[in-house]
Every structure is written in C-alpha cells, then in structure tokens.
Amino acid sequence: EAGVTQFPSHSVIEKGQTVTLRCDPISGHDNLYWYRRVMGKEIKFLLHFVKESKQDESGMPNNRFLAERTGGTYSTLKVQPAELEDSGVYFCASSQAIGSVYEQYFGPGTRLTVT
C-alpha cells in the first residue's frame, strides 16, 4: 500500500514569491492534516480536513496560507506571498478516521526555504 506522498521534496523560493505544496494521502483516508516544523521548534499543527471540508484550521499562522482539498482526495497548501519565517518542513498526514485508535501516517515532508 502506498504511503502519504508529498511534492516537492524541496523548494527554494525568494521572499514574496508563491509556493504550492501538494499532499496525496493514503487511498481511502478521509482525514488529512498539515503540520509544520520550523528550525529548532517542535512540529506544529496547521489544519485538518475531513474529506473536502476544513474541520479545524486553528493552527494556520495567517491569511498568507491557503489550504484546499477539492474532491476530498489530494490537498494543496499555498503560501502567498512567502516570508522568511515560513521556512521549515511541511508535513502532511492522513488517517482513516478520527480517534486515538486511528494512526496518523505522515508523509516525508516538503522542505521549504525562503531566501
């Protein structure tokens, strides 16, 4: 079974540019999450989709970040315009359902560098 995949694996952009990250969850997983780790800090939650609906977006840092999951399959996270402090590793995770018994499976992450 294919795991969670993310694209690109690395992205280097200049401040002010736009970047779009993509996440393909495990097939059949309705729940999709975005997390971020900035250097020296812990992994932090950004938002949670259930199918195509945003269940919880309390972790989104500001309105420069836009996440979508049209059709309830893959998701994109757009940063526009990017700032230096957006640099970090963006992880996507998916789970079959909610609740502690349902493991969240993480993708390999996209390493974003804003210069």
Place this chain on the structure above:
Amino acid sequence: RKEVEQDPGPFNVPEGATVAFNCTYSNSASQSFFWYRQDCRKEPKLLMSVYSSGNEDGRFTAQLNRASQYISLLIRDSKLSDSATYLCVVRGPGANNLFFGTGTRLTVIP
C-alpha cells in the same frame, strides 16, 4: 507554555544499555498519548501508543502518569538501529490534531 515538554538530549549510550526518556504535557484534559520515532530527514512514525496502565512492546515500555501529566519511554538492550529522535506526542481534548514535543535525540554507540 508549550503543550509538550521534552529533554532534547542528546543521549549517547552504548549498545545494550537501557535508556529512559521523559516528557510532560500541560493540558490535564489531554486524551491520547504516543511516542513517535523520527529518523534524520524522514517523517515521524508511530512507535507506540501510551496507555494509563502502561504498555510494553518488545524492548520498549511506555508509562503514563496522569496525576503528574508525565509520560515516559524506556528502551532496554539498545540497538544501533534505535538511533533516532523520539517524539512525545499528545492529542488534545476534543481535537484530533497532535501536539508534539521537540524530540529527544538518541545515538546508540557500538
């Protein structure tokens, strides 16, 4: 205040040693507790869930103390392959998102 606090280490131990990691969490209403393992530049992977009664999986033992809001992981007979960062993770009340500690780096030395 951080949701989850961990000693970042690093812990450098010889093969065969026993090593223990601890973490504390701030929200007493937290529902679920986990240890994840993360290899260098890889994704976090679930190592084990932590139950109130304590649980064991081979060489790994996890403990939870709700009164003290304290979680531990014990690794016995350390292997070289245990070298990784161990993340203490908590699921908050009424939420499905996870709160991560900064991780504890373990290196097992031959």
